[in-house]
Amino acid sequence: MCERLKSEYQLCEEIGRGRFGVVYRCFSPISGDYFASKSIDKRLLSDPTDLDCIEKEPKILQLLSGSPNILQIHKIYEDDTFLHIVTDLCDGADLFDRLSSSEGTFSEPEAALIFEQLISAIAHCHRMGVAHRDIKPDNVLFDSRNKLKLADFGSAEWFGIGEERKMTGIVGTPYYVAPEILSGRDYNEKVDVWSAGVILYIMLAGVPPFYGDSPTDTFEAVLRGNLRFPPRIFRSVSPEAKDLLKKMICKDVSRRLSSEQVLRHPWVINRGQSPSLAEI
Structure with a gap:
């Protein structure tokens, strides 16, 4: 364990474990606060893609610092064997x-309470020229005050600000991935809006909008993009919520809302209540 890390934080119990390392709860005697320390064993990073993700994520998180709904990095320590991220x-x-x-x-x-925080985090990313590209419930965390923190930026990409720079590469997770990623075409940051729309659909319906018996079947359903609102499931869901879902889970990217437009949608502004639907 890195001596500088141990001199500044008291490591407590293990709270998580992944492919490349372990996450510990840690305590800062200076601030009196608890943090998480992710210790990554660099010897396990034989794949260049994995190494790129590990190196890129801290840089992107530092770029995105300042949003209350994005996981914040407080310290980075590195020695010959491990990378430690607090x-x-x-x-x-x-x-x-x-x-x-x-x-x-x-x-x-x-x-709406959860979704507003999520889309606020995504909008902050997009303002800074970053697309997350793997928005899914597993990456939506909560702290002890129940504040949402968007995490896991290993698949994120910087697409630039004030330019039409497109991204490429198949990334994401079945159920949540946008169809343009699967089709192999260039795409933009609105892939995150699609994924957030799928999360909202699941929160309201209890099931995903696109699924199959295998990942391949699920991908084919996503590519078809035939969004439906089964009456038995959606009978108590408001027209405002369905309107938002249709404008987020929209196969035509040019008609899909941006993250900023989602923030201004009546359903978000009114926090899931049901006033009359307004033009956006």
Whole structure:
């Protein structure tokens, strides 16, 4: 373990484990606060792609610092064997666990409380010229105050500011990935809006909009992009929520809302309540 890390933080129990390392709860005697310390074993990074992700993520998180809804890096330590990254501590259940343990669905105000924070984080990324490219419930974390923190920027890409620079490469996760990524075409940051729309659909419906018996079947359903609102499931969902979903999970990228437009949608502004639908 890095001596500088141990001199500034007291390491506590293990709270997570991944392919390349371990996450510990740690305590700063100077600030009196708890953090998370992710220790990555560099000897396990034989794949150049993995090495690129590990090196890129801290740089992107530092670029995105300042948003209350994006996981913040506080310190980085490195020695010959390990890379140690000290971040916000998110010890609440992530959104995947909350979806799994909920009573099937969230009420619209409950969903809106989470969704507004998520889309605010995504909009901040896009303002800074960064696309996350792997928005999914597993990467939506919560701290002890129940504040949402968007995490895992290993697939993120910097697309620039004030220019029409497109991205390439197949990244993402079944259920949540945008169709233009799967088609192999160039794409822009609106892939994150599609993925966030899928998350909102699941929060309100309890099921994903596109799925199949295998990842291949799911990808084919995503590529078709035939969005439906089964009456049995959506009978109590407001027209405003369905309007937002249609404008986010929209196969035509030119008609899909930007993250800034989503923030201004009546359903978001009114936090899941149901006033009359306004033009945006």
